[in-house]
Amino acid sequence: MGGDEHIVMVPLMAHGHLIPFLALARQIQQRTGFTITIANTPLNIQYLKSTIYTDSNPKLRLVELPYSSSDHGLPSNTENTENLPFDLIGTFYASSKSLSTPVHKLIIDIKEKEGKPPLCMITDVFFGWAVDVARSAGTINVTFSTSGGYGTLAYMSLWLNLPHRKTDSDEFRIPGFPDRCRLHITQLHRFLRMADGSDEWSRFMQPQLSQSLGSYGMLCNTVEEIEPQAVEWLRNYTKLPVWTIGPLLPRPFLEKSLPSGFTDYKQHSGKIPGVSPQMCVEWLDLQDPDSVLYISFGSQNTISPSQMMELAIGLEGSEKHFIWVIRPPVGFDLRGEFRAEWLPEGFEERVTKRKQGLLVKNWAPQLEILSHKSTGAFLSHCGWNSVMESLSQGVPLIGWPMAAEQSYNSMMLVEEMCVSVELTRGTLSIEGKEVKRVIELVLSKTGKGEEIRRNAAKIREQMRASVKEEGEEKGSSVKALDEFLRNILSRRQVQQSIG
Numbered sequence: 465m466g467g468d469e470h471i472v473m474v475p476l477m478a479h480g481h482l483i484p485f486l487a488l489a490r491q492i493q494q495r496t497g498f499t500i501t502i503a504n505t506p507l508n509i510q511y512l513k514s515t516i517y518t519d520s521n522p523k524l525r526l527v528e529l530p531y532s533s534s535d536h537g538l539p540s541n542t543e544n545t546e547n548l549p550f551d552l553i554g555t556f557y558a559s560s561k562s563l564s565t566p567v568h569k570l571i572i573d574i575k576e577k578e579g580k581p582p583l584c585m586i587t588d589v590f591f592g593w594a595v596d597v598a599r600s601a602g603t604i605n606v607t608f609s610t611s612g613g614y615g616t617l618a619y620m621s622l623w624l625n626l627p628h629r630k631t632d633s634d635e636f637r638i639p640g641f642p643d644r645c646r647l648h649i650t651q652l653h654r655f656l657r658m659a660d661g662s663d664e665w666s667r668f669m670q671p672q673l674s675q676s677l678g679s680y681g682m683l684c685n686t687v688e689e690i691e692p693q694a695v696e697w698l699r700n701y702t703k704l705p706v707w708t709i710g711p712l713l714p715r716p717f718l719e720k721s722l723p724s725g726f727t728d729y730k731q732h733s734g735k736i737p738g739v740s741p742q743m744c745v746e747w748l749d750l751q752d753p754d755s756v757l758y759i760s761f762g763s764q765n766t767i768s769p770s771q772m773m774e775l776a777i778g779l780e781g782s783e784k785h786f787i788w789v790i791r792p793p794v795g796f797d798l799r800g801e802f803r804a805e806w807l808p809e810g811f812e813e814r815v816t817k818r819k820q821g822l823l824v825k826n827w828a829p830q831l832e833i834l835s836h837k838s839t840g841a842f843l844s845h846c847g848w849n850s851v852m853e854s855l856s857q858g859v860p861l862i863g864w865p866m867a868a869e870q871s872y873n874s875m876m877l878v879e880e881m882c883v884s885v886e887l888t889r890g891t892l893s894i895e896g897k898e899v900k901r902v903i904e905l906v907l908s909k910t911g912k913g914e915e916i917r918r919n920a921a922k923i924r925e926q927m928r929a930s931v932k933e934e935g936e937e938k939g940s941s942v943k944a945l946d947e948f949l950r951n952i953l954s955r956r957q958v959q960q961s962i963g
């Protein structure tokens with residue numbers, strides 16, 4: 465498809481954004497032969513190179529942009545949301561605008577060297593500044609939301625329609641959604657609840673998100689069939705063409721059966737691996753089908769010591785098998801042993817001895833666990849990558865949303881897809897007996913458990929169909945990506961014939 469073209473991609477500096485951007489870059493490169501440049505701060509580029517980037521393809525380039533966190537009042541080496549104290553994330557987001565100048569220089573360098581500007585820029589939805597950068601260099605910006613349709617729309621609409629200060633009992637309609645989709649005030653992150661347009665978060669979010677709406681179009685990491693209405697609402701609200709090109713997952717995990725021995729385990733520098741995929745798989749092999757609960761809150765969230773304690777009590781009381789990825793609560797380190805403040809006395813020894821649970825420190829091979837036939841449910845913070853990974857394997861969820869657009873993802877999973885039960889939200893307190901009740905409900909082979917498992921299996925099939933390549937049966941996401949590429953190529957041809 466097309467000739468010798470070049471696309472420049474700029475993800476937000478967070479694990480959950482870098483990975484889908486790299487997956488998209490690989491797909492476009494493989495389909496077109498174009499040169500793709502992913503530009504980011506040095507630490508993130510080094511991170512990608514030392515972990516998941518194993519390609520030796522010279523047409524997939526990773527470029528380091530000059531950036532210094534200390535110039536923005538951030539601790540040095542905090543170029544990724546993962547390394548940051550939570551109260552500095554607003555400053556970090558605001559500082560990401562300083563990438564606009566080096567990105568502009570990069571585009572101009574490419575233009576001079578290749579005699580034409582890149583075909584387009586694909587930048588994170590938070591980088592509204594990219595619209596002007598692209599225009600001034602004679603190209604277009606396409607905004608990429610690494611989240612789903614529902615979450616993207618809710619997040620954008622809530623930031624663009626401030627304020628939302630209401631009393632604790634209030635429910636309200638989110639602009640862009642039908643009346644039946646009502647949000648409760650407890651589902652709003654505290655930044656959004658307090659935002660009025662003049663605070664640090666609003667001053668970053670509002671201009672960036674609204675400028676993003678001036679992009680040529682939007683790519684969205686979802687599948688048309690799994691949330692058709694939300695994607696339609698997103699199109700109506702943004703007034704942009706929205707190409708649904710997800711799920712951006714390693715292809716073997718979207719095939720009927722995984723090639724034996726396949727592993728996507730990534731070595732994460734700076735993290736304690738804790739457990740190998742083989743160990744997890746061997747442990748899961750001993751369990752019954754659909755019987756194990758997998759628990760993980762993503763790459764950056766943690767729960768409080770009291771929440772950990774109640775979660776442990778509920779898990780043990782349920783007598784269900786589980787794999788729990790434990791990250792230390794804020795302020796604690798997990799170099800050594802689990803601490804008595806977080807877990808009931810003797811918990812680790814008891815559940816290990818009884819083979820009830822596998823406790824994993826910091827990081828687990830999530831896709832390998834979710835794709836194992838013994839995994840029956842996923843207790844998740846509802847980060848969009850985790851949601852897509854779970855549903856792609858037909859695994860229903862228990863929601864515990866914490867930040868970003870996770871509450872809206874959870875709301876959709878419960879109300880629209882009927883594949884999840886929400887346990888709690890953020891920092892709300894939780895009791896062991898409620899944890900036990902929800903785990904038993906969701907892992908049950910009858911009633912609600914059976915219903916959400918059936919719905920998740922249907923979504924798994926829709927997701928797998930969406931990435932089919934063959935002939936007339938081409939899946940919707942493959943078609944959407946091709947359509948997007950044809951669109952931007954024909955725009956360039958028209959431009960060249962005029963110019």
Ligand code: UDP
Pocket residue numbers: 479480481483760761762763764765789826827828829830831846847848849850851853
């Ligand atoms: N992940 C993993 N092992 C872990 C925790 C997370 O492999 O122990 C991966 C997970 O598979 C997903 C990503 O990290 O691809 C987390 O992304 P998500 O959007 O779910 O949440 P975020 O980390 O952005 O909050």
